[in-house]
Amino acid sequence: MGEVRIRATMRNFVDVALVERGSGHIEDVPTSYLDCLVDTGALMILLPQDEVGKLGLSRGGHVIVTYADDRREELPLARGLEVSLLGRSMVTDCVIGPPLCEPLIGQLMLEELDLVVDCARNTLGPRPESPNLPLLKLKKARSQQTRDRTSCTIGGA
Secondary structure, X not given: OOOOEEEEEEEEHHHHHHHHOOOOOHHHOOEEEEEEEEOOOOOOEEEEHHHHHHHOOEEEEEEEEEOOOOOEEEEEEEEEEEEEEOOEEEEXXXXXXXXXXXXXXXXXXXXXXXXXXXXXXXXXXXOOOOOOOXXXXXXXXXXXXXXXXXXXXXXXX
8 A cells, every 4th residue: 555645734823823913924924835644543743843943833742652663752742733735724733753754644634624545546635525625523512501401410409
């Protein structure tokens, strides 16, 4: 089976939001165009440390990652990454890898953007049911009044 690769555009969402509020110009926002491996076995996006620095992403927290050979390692996270590919965008955290490592697109991004891997063609694309926009499933929220009527007391009283 071959690899699926995709070109993704990445920016710091804080910088983009500041431009949208009138502070600066969008062409001045640092932008990376990366050739990423789509890794359906990975959960999150992995970006090289040098790209995280170039984009000026804020660091926040750590995760323990498990590699294919079952090794585990604690890696830092970066927050506020805006990722765009195939006309769809999202804002997410990412795992920070070593400098110049291969960037990975993980399952969370595929789910949120409603994208699927076509293994026969080694391509990534939208699900046939959602060619134009992501189609996301949500549980219908009940109103506060309905929740109050259906809540129960545990332990008597």
